[in-house]
Amino acid sequence: MGVIICKNNIFVLETKNTHYVLGVDGAGYNHHIYWGKKCAVGDYCLNDIGNENSNHTKLDEYKQEMTPFGQTMYRDCDIKAEFDDGCREINLNYCGHKSAQNSLELIFTDKYYPLKITLHYQVFDGCDIIKRFTTVENTGGGKIVFEKLASAQFSLPGVKPYTFKNTNGAWGGEFLETECTLEGGYAVYESRRGASNHNNSPYFIAHRGADENSGKVYFAALAYSGNFKVSCARDLYSTTRVVMGMNDFDFSHTLLGGERLDTPPVYCGHTIGLGEMTRQMNAFAVKELLPRQFNKKVLPVLYNSWETTGFGVNAKQQMRLAEYASQIGIELFVMDDGWFGRRNDDRAGLGDWYVNKEKFPNGLDELIGRVNELGMDFGIWVEPEMVNPNSDLFAAHPDWVYHYPHRNACELRHQLVLNMTREDVQEYIFNILDSLLSKHNIKYIKWDMNRPFSETGAQNLADPKMYSYLHTMAVYGIVDKLKAKHPAVAIESCASGGGRCDLGALSHFDQAWTSDNTDGIDRMTIQKGYSLLRPVKTMRAWVTDIEGINKPCSLDFRFAVAMQGSLGLGGNLMKYSGEDLEICKKNIALYKSVREIIQFGDMYRILDIEKDEVLLNQYVNTDKTKSVAFLLANGTRFFKKRIPVCFAGLAESKRYKLRIQNKTYEKGGAYLMNVGLSLHVRGADYNEIIIIEEIKPT
Numbered sequence: 001m002g003v004i005i006c007k008n009n010i011f012v013l014e015t016k017n018t019h020y021v022l023g024v025d026g027a028g029y030n031h032h033i034y035w036g037k038k039c040a041v042g043d044y045c046l047n048d049i050g051n052e053n054s055n056h057t058k059l060d061e062y063k064q065e066m067t068p069f070g071q072t073m074y075r076d077c078d079i080k081a082e083f084d085d086g087c088r089e090i091n092l093n094y095c096g097h098k099s100a101q102n103s104l105e106l107i108f109t110d111k112y113y114p115l116k117i118t119l120h121y122q123v124f125d126g127c128d129i130i131k132r133f134t135t136v137e138n139t140g141g142g143k144i145v146f147e148k149l150a151s152a153q154f155s156l157p158g159v160k161p162y163t164f165k166n167t168n169g170a171w172g173g174e175f176l177e178t179e180c181t182l183e184g185g186y187a188v189y190e191s192r193r194g195a196s197n198h199n200n201s202p203y204f205i206a207h208r209g210a211d212e213n214s215g216k217v218y219f220a221a222l223a224y225s226g227n228f229k230v231s232c233a234r235d236l237y238s239t240t241r242v243v244m245g246m247n248d249f250d251f252s253h254t255l256l257g258g259e260r261l262d263t264p265p266v267y268c269g270h271t272i273g274l275g276e277m278t279r280q281m282n283a284f285a286v287k288e289l290l291p292r293q294f295n296k297k298v299l300p301v302l303y304n305s306w307e308t309t310g311f312g313v314n315a316k317q318q319m320r321l322a323e324y325a326s327q328i329g330i331e332l333f334v335m336d337d338g339w340f341g342r343r344n345d346d347r348a349g350l351g352d353w354y355v356n357k358e359k360f361p362n363g364l365d366e367l368i369g370r371v372n373e374l375g376m377d378f379g380i381w382v383e384p385e386m387v388n389p390n391s392d393l394f395a396a397h398p399d400w401v402y403h404y405p406h407r408n409a410c411e412l413r414h415q416l417v418l419n420m421t422r423e424d425v426q427e428y429i430f431n432i433l434d435s436l437l438s439k440h441n442i443k444y445i446k447w448d449m450n451r452p453f454s455e456t457g458a459q460n461l462a463d464p465k466m467y468s469y470l471h472t473m474a475v476y477g478i479v480d481k482l483k484a485k486h487p488a489v490a491i492e493s494c495a496s497g498g499g500r501c502d503l504g505a506l507s508h509f510d511q512a513w514t515s516d517n518t519d520g521i522d523r524m525t526i527q528k529g530y531s532l533l534r535p536v537k538t539m540r541a542w543v544t545d546i547e548g549i550n551k552p553c554s555l556d557f558r559f560a561v562a563m564q565g566s567l568g569l570g571g572n573l574m575k576y577s578g579e580d581l582e583i584c585k586k587n588i589a590l591y592k593s594v595r596e597i598i599q600f601g602d603m604y605r606i607l608d609i610e611k612d613e614v615l616l617n618q619y620v621n622t623d624k625t626k627s628v629a630f631l632l633a634n635g636t637r638f639f640k641k642r643i644p645v646c647f648a649g650l651a652e653s654k655r656y657k658l659r660i661q662n663k664t665y666e667k668g669g670a671y672l673m674n675v676g677l678s679l680h681v682r683g684a685d686y687n688e689i690i691i692i693e694e695i696k697p698t
């Protein structure tokens, strides 16, 4: 494994099961050569593509790792820049490479202008994931203005069209899967809303009829929470390419002399089957990507007040809720929106991060002290990037929001977006949060962000169209700084539900709020979409009182859904019957006994609620000695009787014990995975949690 340097400027990135091969030709053009199963390294070469003519240019046909704009290249480019004298073409020389065992850099410089471009690659031990990004550097004196700056380009193997999987979501319906087969033209997945948003996901998943267990899958996820673009294309040469990175919509990026920029990284991989893709990315993210403080720790079971008390929080009622929460096994009590400023609804208060004295006459510490006394940690909600015009902050600093001087700034949810590209705004936010964490025993921050950007004027910037990038980096920077100073504090990324849970956010935040839709039945679909290329452990999932329109959906059913991530609760425990509280207690205890497997194990999507009427998801620990499976159905039809339920991910030669439908089985792994158990999974509200444990040989 690692980087293999071959003759003739050919470079092989060897992962656990794959080769990713690139090269540079004598004229200095970079080429993508191959991505897939390993071949003999010495066989790789640059392929001649024949002559060009007035209608077919070589540059258009080349498969490349990075395509600058210019010359006779007419397809989607990665990098487009304007130099000081108005020249808009980049023309590169190859200057050589730098390599270490697991990393490679290819260096190019413009033939005339002071532009240096470096392509970076890194492989990781034990998996098939490769990290890619690009550095651009102004090595001269004048300025270079980039109109487009993608992170990476991919050319997919073969000539047949690919099917692209992505998500098409909205608030309350995040991560809904979509597929389209691209025979020609473009398919674009993007965000233009400032943050990565609920709609599309910043990744591509390309296959030709793959399923969970078979078929070649190529994928790459961009770690960036601002406006992004994933542009997939199939051309007349039958080549399918993807260019991905920061969106060139309402974008520019200026580099002055001596300045450089690392584009947001992309994590790509090739697997057989979609299930393996998920498992590889999940294990990789937990090990290499998630912030270090909590990546290897199990996440606590939390209670969140939002669904129960909304904006109407107060000390007495939160303490009562906390008392109930502690009785059922909650470990972290999080008070959501409503505790600060004049915040009685969504019309006022954002920006005024001081405690509301009417609601908390004795300050926050009274509540925090009680929560701690009850044996739980305390967490709190903030929405630092926003301000209500009805707030002290806005009255003092009306110029702190994105705006144009002669235009009205549109409010959404009665709030405006703070111009986080300003250093004074960043300082204000950091200081407010730092002092909150320094003065109180807070162990958890839910960092919310409830509206897309508009009127993104930023007069403080010489190049205002850098706002999305600079805003995103400012958020990451503040989170990192807070974590460095308060390492015991975990931070959750929330944006009106799941509006910011890309791999960029998850490189800085420890977890994400998945969706405000906590309906157990809808959640099965939302969570599946989340699970494709996002780590399971980061997926916060609450059991609430929202049974939704999809009834019946019992408390047990909702637990069986929410346990498939990092469990939380949000229902009105004060109104729960003794029996309901017992159900909560039982399920929370069960979750604690298996959460290590769920948060750190391998996930197998065996039956799909949309396609099979039955959901079967299984999580297996790394040494395959223990597993937990969730079998759910919410309305089977047509008098279906018994189905063979086959499990996955077990060791064929180990023997296992499991109890299901009130019957105990002792079987070999091979039997459980190939023959399966004949089970009657029928009707609505069917839910069963199956624990499968190895019978240790005596």
Ligand code: DGJ
Residues within 6 Å of the ligand: 306, 336, 337, 381, 448, 450, 494, 495, 496, 497, 513, 515, 516
């Ligand atoms: C949106 C979030 O998704 C909710 O969980 C809650 O925190 C509200 N914002 C509070 O305003």
